[in-house]
Amino acid sequence: MPSSATETRVTPPHLTPDAALFLDLDGTLLELADRPAAVAADDALRGRLVTLTHALGGAVAVVSGRAINDLDRILRPLVLPAAGQHGIEWRDATRHRRQHPTPTLPxxxxxxxxxxxxxxxxxxxxxxxxxxxxxxxxxxxxxxxxxxxxxxxxxxxxxxxxxxxxxxxxxxxxAGVHKGDGIRRLLADPPFAGRRPVFVGDDWTDEDGFVAVNALQGISVAVAVERETQARYRLDGVAAVHDWLDRSAAALSPTRERG
Ligand SMILES: [Mg+2]
The missing domain is CATH 3.30.70.1020 (Trehalose-6-phosphate phosphatase related protein; domain 2)
Structure with missing residues (x-):
């Protein structure tokens, strides 16, 4: 299916129980900050991620340009599956951590x-x-x-x-490793394997992730993006991402909402 900027102004459908959810962090789940080290998640965001993790059988991961250690600092005490440094390193749901072989900077x-x-x-x-x-x-x-x-x-x-x-x-x-690789690595193992990938991101580097999930008949969501994008859906900003995730969680776990 062709995609263009004009076709991406559509809010994504609610997550379905077979989704594998991949989320960028900065500019997607958290507002961008002047100092990257000053960023931290609040209780609402952690609670949201825990609820979705339960609703999706554990298939929720953060896919970021940050190092996994930094993601853990921001989300503490949560330890989620993750792809860090744009896919160079990844950690599966059993907390097994792996890394692409990389050159050392002189x-x-x-x-x-x-x-x-x-x-x-x-x-x-x-x-x-x-x-x-x-x-x-x-x-x-x-x-x-x-x-x-x-x-x-x-x-x-x-x-x-x-x-x-x-x-x-x-x-x-x-060179040569990107967020799409990180998503594919995580999708190779349970609980992600066999699920329909959904990736939400805001940055140029997220385009590789959009391409990867599009190729797998997944759902690609661009956040606050004005440029031409490969993403098929769009959300207006961090608050809209939170709102969409909360609505999805409610749709996935109606009893939890009532109880
Ligand atoms: Mg981002």
């Missing part, structure tokens, strides 16, 4: 990034383990300089590295 390249951030107050270097993000939400005028330094770093680091543009951040990361 120390001198990392040192250059440190120097750049020190010279540009308001920018922030986030080291995720296998990938490295420079955030510039606190320094929007540095966007071009950030893009340049990371392009240089990718070239210096050698083959196998790529630069990824996010919202107010640019990331240097091992």
């Amino acid at each position: 120390a001198e390249t990392l040192a250059e990034l440190d120097l750049f951030v020190a010279a540009h107050p308001g920018t922030l270097l986030e080291s995720k383990g296998a990938s490295f993000a420079v955030h510039f939400r606190g320094r929007p005028d540095a966007a071009r300089a950030v893009a340049t330094i990371l392009a240089d770093a990718a070239r210096d680091a050698g083959p196998g590295w790529e630069v990824l543009q996010g919202k107010m951040m640019t990331e240097l990361r091992p």
Whole structure:
């Protein structure tokens, strides 16, 4: 089925009991923050995720550009199945954690990034383990300089590295692995296997996830997206995502609502 921006202005249907739910975090479940480390989930969000996890037989996962350790910090004490660093690492429902083999960033390249951030107050270097993000939400005028330094770093680091543009951040990361891979990895094992994948995300990097679930006859949902997108459905923002999840949970567990 072809998709275009005009066809995605449709609210997604409620989740069905056979869904495997994959959720981006920042800009999807949580409003974007100036400092990525300042983000934390509240009780309402944790409760929502627990309710959906029960309603979908455990098939709820977070798929994020953040490292899994960081996701755990934000959602604590919840420990959900997850794909982190845009699919480089993933953790299944048995808490078994795996990672794609990735190259190591040369120390001198990392040192250059440190120097750049020190010279540009308001920018922030986030080291995720296998990938490295420079955030510039606190320094929007540095966007071009950030893009340049990371392009240089990718070239210096050698083959196998790529630069990824996010919202107010640019990331240097091992090439060729994306959120769609993370979703497919999680779908290979119970309780996700055999279910219909649903992916909700807001960022450019989520397009790979939309393509992956579309190919599996799943449901792709873009959040607050004005660009051309591969997603077939659309929600207006974080509050609309919460509302849709709550309505879905009520439809999935009517007795829970009454009781
Ligand atoms: Mg996002």
